[in-house]
Amino acid sequence: MFAFFFFSAAPDPTTLSAIRQSLAATGCPELRTQQQGPVTLVTTHWPSATDPREIWCGEWAGWWLVAWARLDQPQRLQRALGLPATTSDAELLARYWCRHGDAGLGEVYGDFQLLAWHGERQQLHLAVDHLASQHLFY
Numbered sequence: 167m168f169a170f171f172f173f174s175a176a177p178d179p180t181t182l183s184a185i186r187q188s189l190a191a192t193g194c195p196e197l198r199t200q201q202q203g204p205v206t207l208v209t210t211h212w213p214s215a216t217d218p219r220e221i222w223c224g225e226w227a228g229w230w231l232v233a234w235a236r237l238d239q240p241q242r243l244q245r246a247l248g249l250p251a252t253t254s255d256a257e258l259l260a261r262y263w264c265r266h267g268d269a270g271l272g273e274v275y276g277d278f279q280l281l282a283w284h285g286e287r288q289q290l291h292l293a294v295d296h297l298a299s300q301h302l303f304y
Contacts, residue, residue, distance in 0.1 A: 222256035237276035
């Protein structure tokens, strides 16, 4: 399972503490927090032995990216991006989106969710796979 919280203003420490405590009660292993100006992005992931998707969080070309993916034929994207075979499916998804934008997602197959935030442009992009195998609530 994957969750993210998007704050349009910096959350106070009490709010973050309450989120941490609530998620800890569910067995959540960790919270990752990224902040850029007034925006804070908090993500977490509960690994599961029955769910092969991976999570990747990072910043690339001015975008904050959070991706969760299990891709069909990741080798095709690895070749297109010139990335090694060891690149995770989630990172492939994020980097492919950075290069091709929303239109490129039509060429990506598998189970995925993607969040992309550009602070300077104040743009938020959310995407799920074609079948919406996992729901994304905003």
